[in-house]
Every structure is written in structure tokens, then in C-alpha cells.
Amino acid sequence: MRFNPNSRLDTGRVSDAGRGASRGRSGRRSSSSKGFPLPGGAAGGGSVIGIIIAVVAFVIATQGGGSTLPEMGGGAGGGYDTSAFSDTGRYAGCRTGADANESTDCARVAVENSLTDFWSGELESGFRPVQRLVTFSGGIDTACGGATSDVGPFYCSADDSIYLDDAFFDDVLAGALDGPRGAFVEPYVLAHEYGHHISNLIGTLGQVTGETGPQSSGVRLELQADCFAGVWTKHATETEDAAGNVLLLDLSQDDIDTALEAAKTVGDDYIQKQSGGRVNEEVWTHGSSDQRRKWFMIGYDQGGMEACNTFEIDRV
Template sequence: MRFNPKADISRGRVGDAGRGSRGTGGGGMRLPMPGGAKAGGGVGGLVIIVLFVVLTQCLGDGGTTGAGGGTGLDVGQQGTAAGLQADGERYAHCQSGADAAEDVDCARKAVAVSLEDYWTATLPEQGGTDLAPAQIITFTGSVDTGCGQASSQVGPFYCPADQQIFLDTTFFTDVLEGQLGGEGGDFVEPYVLGHEYGHHIQNLLGTMGRVRTQQGPESDAVRLELQADCFAGMWTRDASDGDGIFLDLDEGDINEALDSAKTVGDDRMQQQSGGRVDPEGWTHGSSEQRMRWFMTGYDKGTLRACDTFSAKQL
């Protein structure tokens, strides 16, 4: 993964919420048991699969309302959290692709610019909808959102009420690699951000309002997650061709994305937690499905190809 040293990343919509308490959901990282989200009580009250969380109580009405139980964030007209600038102090020094090549925070900001540029062009062209950009908010410990309070163990997630992506950056080494056995690599976080931005695209397109069934191998929840993987593949395809932010992505980067998708497949998560593989409990799809739908987006590059809700076979 190589960044264009001359690329302007000063406009990247990334902010930092700082350090919160670890009271929500218990202290420290752990491997949650696979399961569906339960309505009410904020993020900390959900039974979740760690990583790529879409909050069930925000899905029924397409994300127009948040969950109860959290103090929440005031959301301005552009969807940015109160008190956070588009470029928070943590990211203020990140101005160019050269900075992204030397600093992981700046790399995150560069990915945000790349995702926004891609969907600004692609969403109107293929989906007939203008992009209202999402902001990426990093935090440590816990964070208050319009969907409730979330702790680090939730993993990266998208909150439809805020139209923002939240992640504790320690997740990748502490959980994805440390607990779940992922191989890691430079492109793991970009893949995760691409998936979460995919949820934002679903929110803008109204797809989240189609979710009715929460568990099972062909449930709406699984279709939603596999589509977000496909959208991540679409963006990766564009970035691989040199999108102005990236000079290129190589085969190793694609393999890192595929390994991450495999690591968080429902079947593997169930095995990692000591249980048997039970497709009726799936909420995100199997490892094979997640990798295959990512590659569908990568190979085809269209919203039509990523229509998991019309697919006869997932």
C-alpha cells in the first residue's frame, strides 16, 4: 500500500473523541459470543459480534432515530459530532500523502479522503443519490454516540443516527489479531473503514430500512453485512488503480483484506468462541461468503453487482 506523496489529505473528515471511561460493557477486551442485537439500552447493552456492528434499533426506520440509554452526541447539519472539527487536533498535522506514509493517523485520514472521493463520484452515478460524507471518529476506552454509549470491545461500528463511523484504534492489534487470530497488515484498517463506509452508503440509499430479519444464513442482517463487504471491494478496486490518494495497492493488500473478512466470518467466530457452527445464529455471514462478496465488489465494481438483497444465493 503506497500513498501518493503529493496527495492533499488536509480535508479528511477524521476527528478524535479522546479517552472515555471503560464502564460500558465491562473492562478490557474479550471475545463476545456471536448473536443478534437486542433493542434498547444503547450500544453497551447489545449482544454483538465484535467488529462491523450495525445497531439493530437504528435499522428499522433507516437510521432516523438513535437508541436510548446513551447521552448521545449533538449532530450538526453536516453530521459532525458536537465539539469535534472535521480535522481534530490529533490529525491536524496530516496534510499530504507523504505524511500518510509515515504516520498511521495520517494514513487513516488519507483513507477517509479516498473513500469520500470515490463515493462522491460513484453514488450519484450509480445510485442516483448525492453523498453526504460520513466522519470517522476515533476514541479510547468508550464514546457516547447517537446510538448509545460504546466501549472498545464493540469494535469499529457505524451509527446511522450520527452518520458517523467510530473506532478504537487499539482494536486491530488487541482483538482482531490478538484474540481472533487475524494476520494483520497495513490494509486491514482500510478494509474495515471501507466496510463501515459501506454501511453509510446503505443508510443514504435507504437499504437499512429493508432489514427485517436479524439472524439466519439468508437473513436481512447477513445480506446487509455482505453488501457492505462488497462495497468495500468496490472502493478497493478504484484505489488499486491509483485514485490520486494511493499510488497502488498490491496483491498482498488484497490478501490482508480477505484474511480480515475470513477472520470475522460467523462460522469462524462461533468456532473461536468454543461453540459449534450454527448458521441459524449468523448475523454477518460465513468467512467464505464475506471473502467472496468482497471480491465480487472488487471484480465488478458496481452497486448492481453488490445487490445482495436480490441475490438468490449468498
């Protein structure tokens, strides 16, 4: 993955809240929030420490029985002032694609810019970008309630924002889950979370109820987000910014393989196996490894959001 060194970066929607941005709330997203966890569903339970206990706690919290899916629905957006966070200035030095080639922080800005540029063209009617991509450490308050690092990256429809503690990628995804490391792991995750934003805009987010299982509406939503991530990946190297510059110059087959490996790692069945437990399809909330890889590749191969019709077919 390589960025155009001559392109300009827009940091207007990317901010860092630092450590302990939670202001006296519970430190967990409530079960009635309108948030969506990381592509693997690491929401609640456990610690964001790279040990298997994090996986076990996750499975107990989200796979062991009953639904822990949040109440999902289309948020109006803009209902929570994310500017209330005291920005640490972490991204102030991210100005060009050259910076993105040298810094993972600036690469994060570049990926957000590319996602916004792409979806503004793909979804011309009714499009609005995410309000914020917010990094934090420890905990944070959002319009979906208080959240800790335990939940992993997630999208909150109530304030149209994506939240993540980037320590998750080393500590849990590559650590506890023994998943891939590589430059395209985080872009895949960010593209997935942005996909939830697109689902919010087109109304499919509001079709989700609290049932579980491999054909449930929650799984269909997650697979749609994976598919949308594949669609963006297909067109990322041809997506232009307002000045007509392509921001992302090239993606290799290794990048695509890394995305597929990450999708495998956050499959419900993979996480259940990694915890030492049995595979129980009835409690799935995000889809199996095969489902997640399949739908990423459907988006990538077909290259249009109309391919991501997970709510319109009998089986996903």
C-alpha cells in the first residue's frame, strides 16, 4: 500500500481524544446503544491485553448465550458534539501523502480521506461523511454511551462517528486472536466501520433486530459492511480527491490477502475455536470466517454497492 506523496490530507474529521476521555460514565457501551463493534464483534467483556483471556472473556460476553447486540437503528447524525473532546493534536502533522507513507497515524487520515472521497461519488444522493474518526486510549464517552478499549473499533450511528483504540490491532487482533499484521489490516477495519455508516445512510442498519445466528439480520449487516469494504478496496487506487489527485497509488495482492486473513480472524467460528470452545452457530452475531471472506470478495470482484444485497437474498 502506497500513497501519492503529492496529495494533500484533510485532518478535519480525524481527531485524538487521548487517554481516559470517558467523563464519569460506566466505561462500557450500554446494551441499548446504537453502536457497532469491530468486524469481529469484540464488544464488551475481557481486557484489551494481548492474551487469550481477552478472547475467552469476549466469547463469554458475546457468544455464550443470548443476544448482546445493541439496539440498532438509523441515527439522525450530528446529535452529539464530538468537538467536546479535547483533541491532543496527534494528527496535526499529517499534511501530505508523503506523511502517510511514513506514519501510521497519517495513513489513518489518508484512508479516511479516501473512504470519504469514494463514497461521496458512489452514494451521491443523501451522502454525508462520518462526523469524526476518533482515536482514544482507555475509555471515551460517545453518543452511544461510554466505551472502553475492550469493545474494539466501532461505529456509532447516533453521532455518525467511528471510534478506535489503535492498540487493539497489536494487543487483540494480532495478539490474542493470532491474526495478521500488515499495512492493510487497519484500512480493512476502517473500511468495514465506514461500511456501517453507509448502511446507516441507506437504511439497512434500521432493519437489524436482536436475533442471532448465521442468517440473522445482525450477521447480514456485518457482511454488508465487509462487502462495502471490498467495493472501496476495488476502487481505492482510482478514487480522486476534490483536486483530482488519486490518494492511494497502489495495493498489492499481499494487501488483499491481508484483508482476507483479518476477515477470517474476526469470524465468529474462528473466535469460538480460538477460545477453546465449540462452534455454536446459533449465537453468531457477525458471521463465520468463510462468510466474511466471501462477502469482502463479492464486493471486491463485482465492484459496486448493488452487489452487497445481503438483506435481499435467502442465504448469506
